[in-house]
Amino acid sequence: MRASEILPTVAGMTSHHHPHDEPWHDLPEGFADYLELEAVLSAPVRTAALDRAAHALDRAPSQIVDLGSGTGADAIALARRFSHARVHALDVSAQLLERVTTAATAAGISDRIEGHRADLSGDWTAEIPSGVDLVWAALTLHHIEDLDAVLEKVYAALRPGGVFVLTELASEPRFQPADLGTGSARLQGRVTQVLAHNQHADHDWTALLEQAGFGIVDRHEHEVVARADSTEGAHYLGTALRTQREQFTQGMTDADIAELNAVIDAIEAGVSTITVHSPRTVWIATRPLTDAPTNPAEIIEADVAVLGGGPAGLAAAIALGRSRRKVVVIDAGQPRNAPAEGAHNVLGHEGISPHELLVRGRAEAESYGVRIVRGQATEISGANDDFTVEVSGDAARVHARRIILATGLVDDLPDVPGVQTGWGHSVLHCAFCHGWEIRDQRIAILTRDEVAVHHAMLFSHLSGQAAGFLHDAPDPTDDQWEQLRALNVTVVRPRVQRLILEGPQVRGIEIDGGTVLEADAVIVTPRYNARTELYESLGGVAETTPFGRQVPTDPRGMTEVPGIFATGNASQPMSMVVASAAAGVTTGTAVHGDLAFSGLQRAVDRAKL
Numbered sequence: 001m002r003a004s005e006i007l008p009t010v011a012g013m014t015s016h017h018h019p020h021d022e023p024w025h026d027l028p029e030g031f032a033d034y035l036e037l038e039a040v041l042s043a044p045v046r047t048a049a050l051d052r053a054a055h056a057l058d059r060a061p062s063q064i065v066d067l068g069s070g071t072g073a074d075a076i077a078l079a080r081r082f083s084h085a086r087v088h089a090l091d092v093s094a095q096l097l098e099r100v101t102t103a104a105t106a107a108g109i110s111d112r113i114e115g116h117r118a119d120l121s122g123d124w125t126a127e128i129p130s131g132v133d134l135v136w137a138a139l140t141l142h143h144i145e146d147l148d149a150v151l152e153k154v155y156a157a158l159r160p161g162g163v164f165v166l167t168e169l170a171s172e173p174r175f176q177p178a179d180l181g182t183g184s185a186r187l188q189g190r191v192t193q194v195l196a197h198n199q200h201a202d203h204d205w206t207a208l209l210e211q212a213g214f215g216i217v218d219r220h221e222h223e224v225v226a227r228a229d230s231t232e233g234a235h236y237l238g239t240a241l242r243t244q245r246e247q248f249t250q251g252m253t254d255a256d257i258a259e260l261n262a263v264i265d266a267i268e269a270g271v272s273t274i275t276v277h278s279p280r281t282v283w284i285a286t287r288p289l290t291d292a293p294t295n296p297a298e299i300i301e302a303d304v305a306v307l308g309g310g311p312a313g314l315a316a317a318i319a320l321g322r323s324r325r326k327v328v329v330i331d332a333g334q335p336r337n338a339p340a341e342g343a344h345n346v347l348g349h350e351g352i353s354p355h356e357l358l359v360r361g362r363a364e365a366e367s368y369g370v371r372i373v374r375g376q377a378t379e380i381s382g383a384n385d386d387f388t389v390e391v392s393g394d395a396a397r398v399h400a401r402r403i404i405l406a407t408g409l410v411d412d413l414p415d416v417p418g419v420q421t422g423w424g425h426s427v428l429h430c431a432f433c434h435g436w437e438i439r440d441q442r443i444a445i446l447t448r449d450e451v452a453v454h455h456a457m458l459f460s461h462l463s464g465q466a467a468g469f470l471h472d473a474p475d476p477t478d479d480q481w482e483q484l485r486a487l488n489v490t491v492v493r494p495r496v497q498r499l500i501l502e503g504p505q506v507r508g509i510e511i512d513g514g515t516v517l518e519a520d521a522v523i524v525t526p527r528y529n530a531r532t533e534l535y536e537s538l539g540g541v542a543e544t545t546p547f548g549r550q551v552p553t554d555p556r557g558m559t560e561v562p563g564i565f566a567t568g569n570a571s572q573p574m575s576m577v578v579a580s581a582a583a584g585v586t587t588g589t590a591v592h593g594d595l596a597f598s599g600l601q602r603a604v605d606r607a608k609l
């Protein structure tokens with residue numbers, strides 16, 4: 001880690017007076033404290049990244065590497081989260097490594113955190129054991145000149161199936177107000193210029209990771225916000241501006257320098273209202289399992305193979321595991337609500353992170369002997385009582401008597417620029433999942449090929465500022481106009497060109513002619529297309545409704561193909577988390593019943609011999 005590139009984290013300010021080509025050994029005054037403040041403000045990003053890392057891991061990690069440990073906040077969080085793991089904290093600064101040791105001792109986990117002095121541009125892999133489970137790099141790689149080489153090292157350090165968590169700036173941080181409240185155009189120009197020196201956002205990390213051979217399993221956006229009107233925000237902003245005053249003031253007039261000093265004084269006196277927003281992106285990438293020494297002969301025997309480890313599949317597996325059935329869950333690890341911060345209407349776990357919910361569900365399933373296999377089920381062959389499932393990745397096959405398809409669905413989103421970027425954050429589909437979070441906001445309802453009076457009804461109840469954008473939809477009928485008027489929903493006829501976003505947050509909607517209408521959230525109506533390919537490959541016929549495609553089943557999940565069951569969103573696209581889990585329990589019990597009855601018949605037949 002080079003401190004000249006660490007400083008621009010929340011505030012995004014670069015300290016150019018430190019040479020870029022020399023590892024940084026002597027920390028400037030106050031820098032370590034600054035990093036600690038930064039670590040406090042970044043806690044929500046860290047927690048979300050940990051949740052997602054835990055979900056992506058196929059087993060509890062035993063060796064973790066933190067690349068660029070700073071004062072140790074991430075290393076400690078990693079050691080706490082993964083309580084059997086040893087964390088190798090790498091940093092170029094001996095002073096920072098001392099802080100890591102002190103913090104680990106204070107946290108009572110010094111036996112599991114090991115500091116290593118290493119330059120990340122050098123051969124740091126020699127410092128760590130081979131085949132680590134998790135590599136973590138938070139704002140520590142962007143400055144390295146040869147990014148391909150460092151990513152190659154991360155790849156080599158991981159075991160097949162190991163996880164790499166990379167956090168970097170998504171775009172330039174921004175001050176609000178941009179002139180720091182001074183009204184000075186020159187100061188604003190200087191601030192913008194300094195922030196623009198920060199080139200970190202320019203790397204195409206997704207492409208770099210893919211080129212290095214990683215499989216990206218998740219990518220999500222966050223924003224770290226430091227507010228001068230909060231104690232820690234004021235402390236942070238004051239320290240940040242003071243330590244980098246030199247950079248801001250280069251070429252400035254005495255009057256402007258006095259303005260900047262007044263800004264810093266106001267922050268430190270607790271009377272400033274400026275904020276800085278720093279958008280972050282977190283990538284969760286894995287070294288593919290296909291890299292693993294394969295054992296193609298391995299066949300896992302099970303009573304039931306559950307395809308999909310979302311709420312439905314895990315709930316089915318738990319019901320079966322508790323009934324002493326041998327169960328294998330094959331999961332590709334892409335739950336539908338992965339982009340969302342929290343899952344709502346989940347009784348007893350309101351607002352829980354979708355990943356955390358599944359981490360708990362997997363642990364519960366495993367506690368009843370369920371085996372969880374990471375990978376994609378690519379093919380099912382055979383017939384009732386004798387199915388074989390091919391799994392990509394793990395190079396294993398599962399032989400099972402019954403199959404539960406809990407493979408969920410794909411949200412087919414409208415093809416409007418910006419929709420994908422905001423999906424799950426500010427581009428939403430469900431009043432019950434996110435409605436409360438956007439109450440009273442400016443809600444734009446983007447209709448598809450029918451007028452979404454239904455959405456207008458639900459969302460106008462949550463906010464008095466709901467507007468319908470007809471986009472490609474036909475004009476409303478007279479009755480619908482009357483209904484929309486009665487609901488006080490404004491209707492916008494021109495076609496939508498694109499959404500204007502800051503990170504994943506919608507700010508406006510550009511319509512034909514270039515007019516931009518402000519909005520805080522956009523509601524879309526996806527087609528809900530269940531993953532029906534495997535079902536169809538067995539001769540099953542998928543059902544198409546105006547909402548999308550699904551596997552038809554009886555109320556307990558039995559399909560028309562003997563031995564094949566379907567549950568959760570695969571057969572009920574409208575089911576939310578709890579309903580999907582409930583369906584999973586019902587289907588799990590139905591499959592157990594089916595196996596029990598066929599066993600009973602066999603027992604009777606045997607007794608007659």
Ligand SMILES: Cc1cc2nc3c(=O)[nH]c(=O)nc-3n(C[C@H](O)[C@H](O)[C@H](O)COP(=O)(O)OP(=O)(O)OC[C@H]3O[C@@H](n4cnc5c(N)ncnc54)[C@H](O)[C@@H]3O)c2cc1C
Nearest residue numbers: 308310311312332333334336337344377408568569576577
């Ligand atoms: C943005 C968003 C936000 C949402 N928020 C909420 C909310 O707040 N509250 C709520 O109740 N509901 C919410 N939902 C709905 C919720 O996501 C679904 O109800 C729930 O995920 C359905 O569970 P499931 O197990 O059927 O499918 P999923 O959760 O989608 O799980 C399916 C699993 O199967 C895996 N899979 C697919 N194909 C294969 C294969 N061939 N082999 C192996 N594995 C495979 C997938 O990778 C995935 O892990 C939200 C949905 C979206 C899109």
